[in-house]
Amino acid sequence: ELKVEQNPLFLSMQEGKNYTIYCNYSTTSDRLYWYRQDPGKSLESLFVLLSNGAVKQEGRLMASLDTKARLSTLHITAAVHDLSATYFCAVDPLGNQFYFGTGTSLTVIP
Amino acid sequence: GAVVSQHPSRVICKSGTSVKIECRSLDFQATTMFWYRQFPKQSLMLMATSNEGSKATYEQGVEKDKFLINHASLTLSTLTVTSAHPEDSSFYICSAPLPTGGPYSNQPQHFGDGTRLSIL
Numbered sequence: 012e013l014k015v016e017q018n019p020l021f022l023s024m025q026e027g028k029n030y031t032i033y034c035n036y037s038t039t040s041d042r043l044y045w046y047r048q049d050p051g052k053s054l055e056s057l058f059v060l061l062s063n064g065a066v067k068q069e070g071r072l073m074a075s076l077d078t079k080a081r082l083s084t085l086h087i088t089a090a091v092h093d094l095s096a097t098y099f100c101a102v103d104p105l106g107n108q109f110y111f112g113t114g115t116s117l118t119v120i121p
Numbered sequence: 122g123a124v125v126s127q128h129p130s131r132v133i134c135k136s137g138t139s140v141k142i143e144c145r146s147l148d149f150q151a152t153t154m155f156w157y158r159q160f161p162k163q164s165l166m167l168m169a170t171s172n173e174g175s176k177a178t179y180e181q182g183v184e185k186d187k188f189l190i191n192h193a194s195l196t197l198s199t200l201t202v203t204s205a206h207p208e209d210s211s212f213y214i215c216s217a218p219l220p221t222g223g224p225y226s227n228q229p230q231h232f233g234d235g236t237r238l239s240i241l
Contacts, residue, residue: 042229053127053214053235054165099164103229109155109216111165 013038015102017112025120027089032115034083034100042103043076043083047096048114054099058085090119124148125217127233135241136207142200142236144215150195151217155230156188159212171198205240212237 046054060076100112157165177190189201
């Protein structure tokens with residue numbers, strides 16, 4: 012059974028601090044995606060990682076992928092309140108069928 | 122640009138009612154669409170894969186007679202929750218694979234805005 016696990020599940024951090032969310036998956040996949048979900052809303056695409064060693068940055072968020080370790084990270088730099096949301100990673104090992112991670116609920120405290 | 126439109130956004134109805142949710146691909150054709158269900162504070166779980174012109178593929182544990190999927194055209198898939206009960210209350214999200222190449226080469230799927238279903 013394919014598993015996609017995120018750590019931590021819940022994260023409360025102060026504004027200005029840094030933190031990393033981890034995404035581990037149990038099967039081979041060269042594709043990994045990060046999404047943001049606000050309460051009551053659908054998914055917003057953040058990053059598309061398509062190869063081993065891929066690193067992408069957008070604002071205060073940076074995502075990386077290590078396909079050999081089956082690990083992706085989402086690093087938050089100098090958090091701000093607007094980043095409060097739930098973050099999901101997803102893998103696509105077979106092409107066009109997503110398996111979502113457990114989710115990380117992030118709360119940034121002023 | 123490519124968008125997936127999902128309607129309705131919110132449904133509140135009595136137990137025993139059947140509810141239809143529509144998922145449309147705008148500006149592109151989708152031979153395949155996906156239906157997910159998300160319970161509060163949980164992740165998205167794939168329910169079924171909708172295939173244009175053929176039967177949907179259901180994930181293990183999903184009742185095909187309860188969750189009827191129809192994909193009659195290249196731009197429309199529907200999910201009907203038949204005889205809905207309170208335990209069917211959830212957030213339902215559809216998605217469609219985007220065309221390869223062009224401006225969408227790095228966006229494999231686009232998600233609808235979701236439907237909040239509440240069964241009283």
